[in-house]
């Protein structure tokens with residue numbers, strides 16, 4: 812019953828301890844290795860964005876997200892993501908997370924048969 816005890820939620824998982832553990836394992840750096848569609852070839856195949864660094868064009872700071880490491884798991888509903896163990900999570904920068912999520916959703920959609928016959932032009 813303490814209204815002051817609600818911390819600011821840095822992570823979509825709502826668990827800052829887990830978020831910090833994921834960030835520590837990632838050395839505070841985005842762990843995307845191409846799931847977003849970029850090769851990140853200039854940075855040894857891994858995204859170079861680090862938490863708290865300034866972005867050149869947006870002016871804000873990079874805020875990494877703790878999210879499923881496997882892009883397919885990015886499509887899970889929040890409560891299932893929250894149940895994933897730490898070793899299934901990775902640090903994502905918002906740009907990679909968004910792009911990887913979009914890519915995974917497209918792949919999932921493409922893998923399913925069309926809901927309706929595609930007979931209309």
Ligand SMILES: [Zn+2]
Pocket residue numbers: 841842843858859860903904905906907908
């Ligand atoms: Zn990234």
Ligand SMILES: [Zn+2]
Pocket residue numbers: 843844845846847848849851858907
């Ligand atoms: Zn990326």
